[in-house]
Structure formats: structure tokens, C-alpha cells
Amino acid sequence: MVLFRGIKYLPSLARAMLGRLQCAQVCTAVANKMSRAEDPKPIVCEKEAALVVFDKDGTLISLDDTWIIFWEETVNRLSVELGLDVRGAMSRFVGFDTTTHRICQGPLAEQTMVQLRSTVVQGLQSEIGLTPEQAERAMRATWQDHLSNKTPIIAQGNLPQIFCRLKAHGIKVAIFTADTRHNTEMAVMSLGLCGLFDAMSCCDDADSEDKPSPRGLLNLCRRLAVPPHQAAMVGDSQVDLSAARNAGLALAIGVLSGAGDREELKSGDAIVKDVSAATELVMAAFAGVEPINSLQLTVAGIQRLACSPVAVKDQMHSMSIPCAELSGNSNSIKTQVI
Numbered sequence: 001m002v003l004f005r006g007i008k009y010l011p012s013l014a015r016a017m018l019g020r021l022q023c024a025q026v027c028t029a030v031a032n033k034m035s036r037a038e039d040p041k042p043i044v045c046e047k048e049a050a051l052v053v054f055d056k057d058g059t060l061i062s063l064d065d066t067w068i069i070f071w072e073e074t075v076n077r078l079s080v081e082l083g084l085d086v087r088g089a090m091s092r093f094v095g096f097d098t099t100t101h102r103i104c105q106g107p108l109a110e111q112t113m114v115q116l117r118s119t120v121v122q123g124l125q126s127e128i129g130l131t132p133e134q135a136e137r138a139m140r141a142t143w144q145d146h147l148s149n150k151t152p153i154i155a156q157g158n159l160p161q162i163f164c165r166l167k168a169h170g171i172k173v174a175i176f177t178a179d180t181r182h183n184t185e186m187a188v189m190s191l192g193l194c195g196l197f198d199a200m201s202c203c204d205d206a207d208s209e210d211k212p213s214p215r216g217l218l219n220l221c222r223r224l225a226v227p228p229h230q231a232a233m234v235g236d237s238q239v240d241l242s243a244a245r246n247a248g249l250a251l252a253i254g255v256l257s258g259a260g261d262r263e264e265l266k267s268g269d270a271i272v273k274d275v276s277a278a279t280e281l282v283m284a285a286f287a288g289v290e291p292i293n294s295l296q297l298t299v300a301g302i303q304r305l306a307c308s309p310v311a312v313k314d315q316m317h318s319m320s321i322p323c324a325e326l327s328g329n330s331n332s333i334k335t336q337v338i
């Protein structure tokens with residue numbers, strides 16, 4: 001029976017087919033055909049695996065604490081190099097509000113290191129008036145891709161507990177970030193998340209494409225053998241939600257703990273306070289666990305969920321979404337439409 005303790009032991013094609021059949025009888029027949037195992041115990045089909053993919057900055061960790069330090073160090077070095085205070089103009093250009101001391105939606109919040117470097121080169125020309133050669137020279141002398149060891153990495157919640165909880169419910173966990181693998185590994189280590197997630201996709205991976213390309217998400221789904229319609233993305237910016245849409249994921253959940261505000265995140269299916277609330281929604285959708293707090297779903301989200309795969313739709317039914325097609329049987333969960 002060892003052979004058929006789970007369908008994960010079957011060849012991947014058969015596994016993919018079996019996942020779709022979802023019928024214990026057929027599974028038994030197919031499995032018995034492929035096996036010479038003597039034990040006649042019936043095979044219980046595993047539920048199709050689910051996956052939640054988290055963005056890093058602004059979602060898992062504080063955007064401001066980490067990237068304000070990075071940016072201030074960068075722009076200070078540039079000012080010293082040029083003998084000119086470029087902090088105000090360049091901060092505005094990359095989306096750092098020096099008055100409120102907050103990172104807004106924009107290049108600093110969203111771009112990869114490679115993109116951000118060329119944005120800064122561009123800004124030194126358009127905002128400061130340097131020639132392309134002067135801008136490039138100043139960047140060569142000052143730019144650093146890596147976060148310094150002193151950079152604070154502040155978790156947005158009890159991440160080890162959240163990850164363990166998801167995994168205990170059979171939900172796979174991955175990280176999809178526009179940051180480099182070096183910086184991401186540094187963060188993972190400092191957050192105590194080593195060994196608690198299944199995969200990550202970073203901007204400098206050989207097969208990566210910048211968000212909102214779906215490439216990173218589709219690669220993760222493929223590597224973890226989870227169909228996109230059984231996966232959710234949790235992120236703090238528009239590009240995270242667009243990447244989820246482009247990849248055909250079941251859920252795109254915006255968190256308000258990072259760069260994006262309600263307006264900027266309204267293209268998602270739901271907007272929640274932070275990663276803990278997002279986890280509640282994921283658990284409700286994929287593991288049938290009732291959320292503790294009320295959830296805010298966008299109109300687009302409700303429409304999408306109405307025609308989403310059965311697993312997600314059924315959970316939404318039981319969450320009493322106030323919508324004709326979705327009016328459910330339980331009134332225990334408060335769901336607000338935004």
C-alpha cells in the first residue's frame with residue numbers, strides 16, 4: 001500500500017488527471033491498473049493542492065522600515081558624490097514622500113533593483129539636469145544592490161505561525177518578489193521562515209519576468225504542481241494584483257499594510273488590513289475555515305468569485321456574500337462589499 005498512500009507517488013501526468021477526476025472509484029481503478037500492489041484498500045483521492053503566494057515588501061515585511069533606510073542611504077551617497085542635495089527631488093521621483101516619511105505607490109515600492117537603478121539614472125537627468133554620462137558615472141560610484149546588514153526587517157505579523165497554520169491545512173506557501181534572491185534570503189532568515197515555505201520567485205532568477213508578468217506565478221504553480229485556479233496571491237500593490245489576474249489565479253488579495261491604498265488595490269478581489277486577514281480569506285477559500293473577522297470583497301471580486309472554480313465558490317457561498325448569485329446558507333460571517 002506504500003505505493004498508493006497518496007497520489008503524489010504516481011507519475012505527474014496520471015496525478016494531474018486524477019486530480020481532475022475527483023472520483024474515488026475511478027482513482028481506485030486507475031491506480032490498481034498501474035500498480036502491482038496486493039493490498040486492496042480503496043484509495044482516497046487527495047484534495048487538489050492549493051497555494052498561497054505572498055509578495056514580500058509591504059506584505060510580509062514593513063515596506064517603510066526596510067526601504068526608507070535603503071533609499072536614504074542611496075540618495076545620501078548620491079548627494080555627497082554630486083556635491084549637491086538631490087534628496088528632495090529624487091525622492092519625489094521614485095515615490096518617497098519626505099513630508100509624511102512614507103513610500104507611496106511608485107518605482108521604489110514596485111520596481112526591481114535593475115529597474116530602480118535605471119529610474120534613478122533617468123531622474124538624475126530629468127529632475128537634476130545631469131547628462132546621461134554624468135548620471136551614469138554618479139550611479140556607478142554610489143549604487144548598491146544589496147541591503148546593508150543594518151537594514152531593519154520588520155515582520156507584518158507572526159509570520160512563522162501564519163505559514164505553519166497554512167501548511168497544517170495542506171496549503172502550500174510561496175514568496176514572489178521584485179527583490180533580489182540575496183535580499184530575500186536575508187529577509188527569510190531574519191524572519192525565522194527557513195523551511196516554512198515551499199518555493200520563492202525573485203527578480204534575478206534566470207526564468208523570471210517583472211511583475212505584472214504572470215511568469216513568476218506560473219512558474220511557482222508549475223514547480224509546486226498546483227493549478228493556477230487553486231492559487232491565491234497576496235500583495236500590497238497594483239502590480240501584484242495584476243500579476244495574479246494575468247496568471248489566472250483564483251484570488252487576488254490586496255493588503256493595506258504597504259504601498260497601495262484602497263483606490264489603488266480595488267482591482268483585486270478583496271482588500272484586507274494585513275497578511276493575517278489575508279490568511280483568513282485564503283483559509284476560508286481553500287480549507288473551509290471560517291474567518292474570524294469580516295472580509296471586504298470588491299464588486300469585481302464577487303463577480304469573479306461567482307464564476308470561479310467550485311472549491312472557492314462553495315466557500316464563498318458559505319460566507320454569505322450579499323449577492324444574488326452567491327447568497328449563501330449561513331449568516332454567521334459578515335462580508336462587506338466595497
Ligand SMILES: O=C(O)COP(=O)(O)O
Pocket residue numbers: 055056057058108109110111112113176177178179180
Ligand atoms: O523590491 C522591491 O522593490 C519590491 O519588492 P516586492 O515585490 O516584494 O514588493
